[in-house]
Amino acid sequence: MLGKIFFLLCLSSAWAEDLCSKAVPPEAYYVRLSIKTALGDKAYVWNDNEMFLFQATLAFAMRSQFSGQEYNVSNIVVCDETPRVSFWFVVTSLEDPSRLVSRGDVEQAVRKSRNRINSAFLLTDQTLEFIGITPTLAAPVAPNTPPWLIVFGVVMGAVFAGILVLLVLPLIQKKRKKNQPMEDEDSDEETQVKTAENGPERSGVYNMSFSDDDKFTQM
Amino acid sequence: MRLVIPNPGLDQRIPTYEDIERMEKEEAGDRPKWDNKAQYILTCVGFCIGIGNVWRFPYLCQSHGGGAFLIPYLILLVLEGMPLLLLEFGIGQRLRKGSVGVWRAINPYLTGVGIASMLVSLLIGLYYNTLIAWIMWYLFNSFQNPLPWTQCPLNDNATGFVSECQRSSTVDYYFYRVTLNSSTSIDDSGGIHWPIVLCLLSAWTVIFICYIRGISTSGKAVYVTAILPYIVLAIFLIRGLTLKGAMNGVKFLFTPDVDELINPSTWLDAGAQVFYAFSLAWGGLISFSSYNPVHNNCMQDAVILSVITGLTSIYAATVTYTIIGFRATDRYDSCISDNIVTLSNAFDLPEDSITASNYEAALNHYNTSDPTTVLGLDFKICDMQKLLSEGVEGTGLAFIVFTEAITKMPGSPIWSVLFFVMLLCLGLSTLFGNIEGVVVPLRDLNVLPKKWPQEAVTGVTCFVAFIICLLFAQNSGVYWVTLFDNFAGSVPLLTIGLSEMIAIVYIYGIDRFNEDLKFMIGHKPSIFWQVSWRFISPLIVLVILVFYLVTQAQKKLTYLVWDPDSENFPTMASVPYPSWINAVVFLLAGIPSLAVPLYALCRLVFVYCKKKRASGQKSQLSAASGPDREFGGPGGR
Numbered sequence: 086m087l088g089k090i091f092f093l094l095c096l097s098s099a100w101a102e103d104l105c106s107k108a109v110p111p112e113a114y115y116v117r118l119s120i121k122t123a124l125g126d127k128a129y130v131w132n133d134n135e136m137f138l139f140q141a142t143l144a145f146a147m148r149s150q151f152s153g154q155e156y157n158v159s160n161i162v163v164c165d166e167t168p169r170v171s172f173w174f175v176v177t178s179l180e181d182p183s184r185l186v187s188r189g190d191v192e193q194a195v196r197k198s199r200n201r202i203n204s205a206f207l208l209t210d211q212t213l214e215f216i217g218i219t220p221t222l223a224a225p226v227a228p229n230t231p232p233w234l235i236v237f238g239v240v241m242g243a244v245f246a247g248i249l250v251l252l253v254l255p256l257i258q259k260k261r262k263k264n265q266p267m268e269d270e271d272s273d274e275e276t277q278v279k280t281a282e283n284g285p286e287r288s289g290v291y292n293m294s295f296s297d298d299d300k301f302t303q304m
Numbered sequence: 305m306r307l308v309i310p311n312p313g314l315d316q317r318i319p320t321y322e323d324i325e326r327m328e329k330e331e332a333g334d335r336p337k338w339d340n341k342a343q344y345i346l347t348c349v350g351f352c353i354g355i356g357n358v359w360r361f362p363y364l365c366q367s368h369g370g371g372a373f374l375i376p377y378l379i380l381l382v383l384e385g386m387p388l389l390l391l392e393f394g395i396g397q398r399l400r401k402g403s404v405g406v407w408r409a410i411n412p413y414l415t416g417v418g419i420a421s422m423l424v425s426l427l428i429g430l431y432y433n434t435l436i437a438w439i440m441w442y443l444f445n446s447f448q449n450p451l452p453w454t455q456c457p458l459n460d461n462a463t464g465f466v467s468e469c470q471r472s473s474t475v476d477y478y479f480y481r482v483t484l485n486s487s488t489s490i491d492d493s494g495g496i497h498w499p500i501v502l503c504l505l506s507a508w509t510v511i512f513i514c515y516i517r518g519i520s521t522s523g524k525a526v527y528v529t530a531i532l533p534y535i536v537l538a539i540f541l542i543r544g545l546t547l548k549g550a551m552n553g554v555k556f557l558f559t560p561d562v563d564e565l566i567n568p569s570t571w572l573d574a575g576a577q578v579f580y581a582f583s584l585a586w587g588g589l590i591s592f593s594s595y596n597p598v599h600n601n602c603m604q605d606a607v608i609l610s611v612i613t614g615l616t617s618i619y620a621a622t623v624t625y626t627i628i629g630f631r632a633t634d635r636y637d638s639c640i641s642d643n644i645v646t647l648s649n650a651f652d653l654p655e656d657s658i659t660a661s662n663y664e665a666a667l668n669h670y671n672t673s674d675p676t677t678v679l680g681l682d683f684k685i686c687d688m689q690k691l692l693s694e695g696v697e698g699t700g701l702a703f704i705v706f707t708e709a710i711t712k713m714p715g716s717p718i719w720s721v722l723f724f725v726m727l728l729c730l731g732l733s734t735l736f737g738n739i740e741g742v743v744v745p746l747r748d749l750n751v752l753p754k755k756w757p758q759e760a761v762t763g764v765t766c767f768v769a770f771i772i773c774l775l776f777a778q779n780s781g782v783y784w785v786t787l788f789d790n791f792a793g794s795v796p797l798l799t800i801g802l803s804e805m806i807a808i809v810y811i812y813g814i815d816r817f818n819e820d821l822k823f824m825i826g827h828k829p830s831i832f833w834q835v836s837w838r839f840i841s842p843l844i845v846l847v848i849l850v851f852y853l854v855t856q857a858q859k860k861l862t863y864l865v866w867d868p869d870s871e872n873f874p875t876m877a878s879v880p881y882p883s884w885i886n887a888v889v890f891l892l893a894g895i896p897s898l899a900v901p902l903y904a905l906c907r908l909v910f911v912y913c914k915k916k917r918a919s920g921q922k923s924q925l926s927a928a929s930g931p932d933r934e935f936g937g938p939g940g941r
Binding site: 122222226228244 | 441443444445448450455456457458462463464465499503505506509510512513516517521645648652653654655656759
């Protein structure tokens with residue numbers, strides 16, 4: 086039993102090396118990682134362990150998409166790793182290691198678990214690129230009531246309130262003034278009556294003969 | 305120069321010095337007054353400092369030789385702007401009337417000048433308030449994070465962005481599609497865009513409330529609208545100078561190119577900018593100085609205002625170009641890093657192996673070693689000078705370049721709010737002068753009943769203007785605004801300014817004006833003012849007018865449209881105007897300019913007919929009651 090497994094492993098790794106030396110098959114997908122761009126100082130070094138994680142994550146993605154089919158790390162074959170950190174990979178099918186899973190199936194699997202794959206590497210859609218698989222874009226944030234209507238409402242409310250105040254205030258002041266002079270006139274009349282008792286007669290006929298008429302006629 | 309055209313009856317039409325002094329002592333008359341000198345100065349400063357100082361002057365400065373442009377600008381400020389300012393201040397303060405009243409008092413045949421001023425103020429006010437409406441829209445939309453012009457909307461199947469947005473940019477799309485929903489030509493009105501209608505409504509109601517009781521309310525509003533822009537400019541200056549690449553912009557702005565001084569168009573543009581910047585010939589300045597106390601030192605005011613305008617223009621230009629420099633540097637850096645990514649992806653090089661400094665060397669190395677691959681790559685051209693000089697004038701500056709720069713600054717909503725509040729204040733304070741130049745002549749001409757209170761007059765004016773402004777709320781509105789901007793505010797203002805100078809110097813009499821100034825401020829104006837009033841300023845304005853007419857007549861009438869289907873999209877396409885535009889241009893530019901001679905002609909005809917009728921009646925009367933005349937009838941005293 087152990088021997089069989091050992092034989093299969095040797096065969097698959099030989100098969101993998103064989104695959105890599107050939108031309109890029111049509112089922113392959115290019116992957117490009119831009120770790121330094123995404124993380125800057127906190128960037129981790131890309132090494133074989135990271136590659137293992139990549140293979141494991143992709144196997145996970147295939148498992149989630151095709152439930153029941155238990156893909157393994159050995160099913161994910163990675164080739165042509167460059168210092169850029171870019172490579173291509175293919176997924177070998179479970180039954181027959183020489184057959185490759187179609188592009189469409191791989192694309193579906195990647196799309197479904199894209200978020201998980203990104204977060205495993207602390208990267209985003211733009212920094213972990215699968216060439217040929219366009220990321221589904223997040224819709225722009227759109228609140229239910231447009232905020233500008235709210236601000237507009239506030240400004241217009243304030244302006245209309247201001248207009249009302251400016252128009253109504255003078256009317257109120259006029260009314261107040263009307264009431265006040267009525268009170269002043271009352272007090273005036275009292276004083277007038279008082280002085281009339283002591284002062285010269287206010288009532289009577291105005292005698293024209295003593296007035297200066299000259300200004301009306303000219304000689 | 306003793307050349308004065310005979311002007312009979314002038315003394316009966318204008319108040320004498322004794323009248324004015326008496327009126328001032330008794331505070332008789334219902335003419336409004338300024339609460340204090342600061343209000344008057346702030347109102348004039350606000351009127352003169354407008355949006356043009358932020359988006360027109362820096363462009364002119366940079367395109368006409370940078371620091372060298374300041375030389376013609378400052379020279380013409382002193383030779384053209386200051387004398388005209390003192391002329392308007394002096395005549396308003398002396399004759400104590402608004403623009404129509406002043407010209408009617410000098411000579412009834414000259415009332416056309418006042419009417420022309422009113423028409424020009426009205427036309428300019430209409431499109432200026434539309435700009436304010438757009439600014440308000442952006443202001444209302446600045447209260448959210450992220451700002452709405454940072455994102456493109458997705459297309460139908462969510463695989464990419466809307467094509468129009470993808471090909472141009474998020475800020476372009478937001479301005480031309482979301483804000484304006486612009487159609488592809490001025491013919492195609494395309495219906496009313498209701499967000500703009502709401503913004504127009506808010507703009508006109510804000511003007512209404514600020515000017516509801518004339519200068520008694522606008523004089524209080526101006527404390528905010530005239531001072532706030534300076535504070536915001538200072539904040540932006542400090543923020544701008546700390547941004548990366550700001551000094552690139554400032555250096556680009558002020559690097560002098562002395563060869564530009566030989567180019568006549570530099571001087572013409574400088575002269576035109578001074579004329580428009582001072583809001584001369586709008587009628588508002590005459591009105592404002594008529595509310596002054598009679599012994600106010602208007603000469604000092606003219607000098608102060610000129611100095612403030614000149615300094616503010618330079619200040620605003622500096623701030624603008626720090627932001628432009630920042631944006632250009634940011635774009636340049638991202639252009640270079642895009643190219644670096646393209647190169648390193650193509651040759652699978654490790655990420656940080658190529659930096660901005662060794663990019664050129666690396667490119668050459670790969671070009672020599674593997675030219676075919678390099679040729680196939682799509683490299684962008686990164687030109688800093690081009691980035692610094694693109695789209696930096698007018699609405700393009702405020703709504704496209706600046707909004708994009710703001711999105712790249714940390715804390716963008718705050719900067720956006722500050723910027724648009726500043727533009728709003730600049731525009732509002734100019735509009736106060738504008739509406740003064742419309743409402744006061746309307747009252748003087750008795751267009752509206754005299755019994756109506758100021759509130760009603762302002763309200764009716766604002767309402768009618770709002771209805772007319774709905775023209776700009778159409779989908780083709782942006783093209784109408786550009787049309788108004790080009791034609792309503794150029795030739796008519798120059799002709800009115802020229803008429804004003806001729807009227808005061810040769811019809812009112814420069815000697816009489818000198819005497820008035822001596823009475824008002826205590827000394828006669830110096831030889832500088834005399835020479836500039838009589839020769840220099842009218843000559844400069846005449847030259848600008850003639851050159852402007854000549855260049856306009858030679859140019860074909862074309863305009864820029866936003867057409868997603870055009871070849872060079874996102875660059876705007878240049879399209880000829882339809883033929884009916886000529887009628888509109890005549891309405892906008894011709895009618896106000898021709899109002900001066902037309903009114904004089906109409907009045908001549910009217911007076912002639914009246915005289916004929918009166919002499920006909922007189923001869924009838926004398927024939928009927930001949931003998932009675934000897935004994936001194938009613939006319940005997």
